[in-house]
Amino acid sequence: MTEILAVAVITVLAVIAPGADFAMIVRNSYLYGRRTGLFAATGVAAGVLVHVTYTMLGVGLLIASSTFLFTVIKLIGAAYLVYIGVRTFRTRGEVKVDLEHKATLTPLAALRTGFLTNVLNPKTTLFVVSTFAQVVSPGTPLWRQAGYGLFMSLAHLVWFGVVALFFSQERMRTLMLRAQKVLNKVIGSVLAGLGISLAFAPSH
Numbered sequence: 001m002t003e004i005l006a007v008a009v010i011t012v013l014a015v016i017a018p019g020a021d022f023a024m025i026v027r028n029s030y031l032y033g034r035r036t037g038l039f040a041a042t043g044v045a046a047g048v049l050v051h052v053t054y055t056m057l058g059v060g061l062l063i064a065s066s067t068f069l070f071t072v073i074k075l076i077g078a079a080y081l082v083y084i085g086v087r088t089f090r091t092r093g094e095v096k097v098d099l100e101h102k103a104t105l106t107p108l109a110a111l112r113t114g115f116l117t118n119v120l121n122p123k124t125t126l127f128v129v130s131t132f133a134q135v136v137s138p139g140t141p142l143w144r145q146a147g148y149g150l151f152m153s154l155a156h157l158v159w160f161g162v163v164a165l166f167f168s169q170e171r172m173r174t175l176m177l178r179a180q181k182v183l184n185k186v187i188g189s190v191l192a193g194l195g196i197s198l199a200f201a202p203s204h
Contacts, residue, residue, distance in 0.1 A: 003135060008147050008151070011152050012140070017185060019120070020191065021117055021122070023187055023190050023191050024117045025041055025164055028114075029165075029167040029173075030177065030183070032110070033064060036110045038161055038164050040111070040114035040160075041114060041161045041163070043111040043112060044156050044160050045153045045157035046115050048152050048156050049153045051124050051128040052150075053124055055132050070122065075126065081117070081121075082196060084113075084191050087155055087188070088187055088191060089192065128152065132145070
């Protein structure tokens with residue numbers, strides 16, 4: 001029971017801490033609407049499953065212990081965040097959005113955005129690997145470890161689903177779209193800033 005509680009508490013705290021996933025979901029939700037935000041949230045949850053899978057296979061420990069591999073993943077993730085951040089920052093004019101027809105980004109594109117943001121985030125790598133390495137004992141049955149992984153993924157889906165629903169409300173979207181130019185600069189700067197901070201953060 002202690003192990004289950006520890007995994008639950010660590011997961012919840014890690015999920016609600018603002019980061020790249022949060023900024024990406026907010027961006028997609030207010031610009032493109034509820035459906036797109038929810039697809040992006042699903043992509044984030046799918047990304048978590050990738051981290052869980054390679055951690056259970058033992059690859060996570062290899063990545064965590066190899067400065068070279070971890071640095072490569074870190075730099076790829078950082079470059080992706082900077083790329084999205086710069087694109088958002090440089091968006092000119094206002095994006096015309098019909099609030100009655102919100103999905104202006106394809107479901108696949110929204111899924112891909114959420115998935116890549118999460119799967120290329122070294123902080124998620126460290127979160128999953130450290131949780132399994134420090135909290136989950138070697139004797140924990142595989143089915144229970146898989147359950148922990150599914151819980152981590154579900155927690156991300158639920159939390160970011162709520163974030164998507166909140167920021168895609170018609171009233172909230174209307175307010176945010178009116179301030180779109182400023183928000184694009186802010187969110188773009190946050191994403192790029194996160195990417196830069198990841199690139200220069202210590203590997204361990």
